[in-house]
Amino acid sequence: MSLLPRLALALVLAVLVGGGLMIYDQKRGAEWVVSPEAIAAAKAEGKMGVENDRGSVTVLPIRSETADVLPIKWMLAGVAAGAVTFVATRRRA
Numbered sequence: 001m002s003l004l005p006r007l008a009l010a011l012v013l014a015v016l017v018g019g020g021l022m023i024y025d026q027k028r029g030a031e032w033v034v035s036p037e038a039i040a041a042a043k044a045e046g047k048m049g050v051e052n053d054r055g056s057v058t059v060l061p062i063r064s065e066t067a068d069v070l071p072i073k074w075m076l077a078g079v080a081a082g083a084v085t086f087v088a089t090r091r092r093a
Helices: 003-027 036-044 067-088
Strands: 032-034
Touching: 003 067, 032 036
Parallel strands: none
Antiparallel strands: none
């Protein structure tokens, strides 16, 4: 396969993998320990906030400690997928 289609395929796959991982993490709420939606749902039920297993109540959203690293994780996964695709589509002698 020539260079241009290899680069295009690697780029498309890198964007798909990175974007897919981002969507997956956002759907499962990886950015939050206690999300604003969970607090709003608890307040709609008449509670003061979200109760944890120790009995304390959280009234403000709490971000995960790893929330700032998530974009780097998505980028590295995309770059790795693109690199693997680029290498796998080379001509073999």
